[in-house]
Amino acid sequence: MDHVVDLRWDGGSARINVEIADDFEERARGLMFRESMPRYDGMLFIYEWPLSVAFWMKNTLIPLDMVFLDEHGVVQSIHENAVPGSLESIPGGDEILVVLEVNGGLTRKLGLPVGAQMRHSAFAKTDPSWACN
Structure with missing residues (x-):
């Protein structure tokens, strides 16, 4: 893992090691075909600008939690334990x-709530709620 993200909220914090998916091909592949992932690892999907997003689990072998953040790095919604292989659309x-995206069940284990803040350079172009130092 080359990157980390820090998350904080009232009563908690976490650091997650992430792979970055910041172009079309990387975002399309995501975590497909992975048989496992270390507990505090994940993938960070970064878009060029804010937009409406939806994910699915086609060809994904492990359950995942999906954390959707706005341009300020604030968690807007969380989908827990997405079902491996499902073609159901998961709106963010x-x-x-x-x-x-992190291992299924991790957001609940951490107590990560909507409204939590993330620190990462992806938010540097906007007015981040938690700026990188």
Whole structure:
């Protein structure tokens, strides 16, 4: 893992090691075909601008939690334990700039709530709620 993201909220914080998916091909492949992932690892999907996003689990072998963040690095919604292989569309909301995928159940274990803040350079072009130092 080359990158980390920090998350904070009232009563908690977490650091996740992430792979970056910031172009069309990387975002399309995502975590497909992975048989496992270390507990505190994940993938950070970064878009060029905020937009409406939806994910699915086609060819994904492990359950995932999806954390959808706005351009300021604030968690707008969380989808827990997406079902491996499912073709069901999982909407993340409007005006989403970044999506963090982690192992299924991790967001609940951490107590990560909607409204939590993320620190990462992906938010440097906007007015981040938690700026990188």
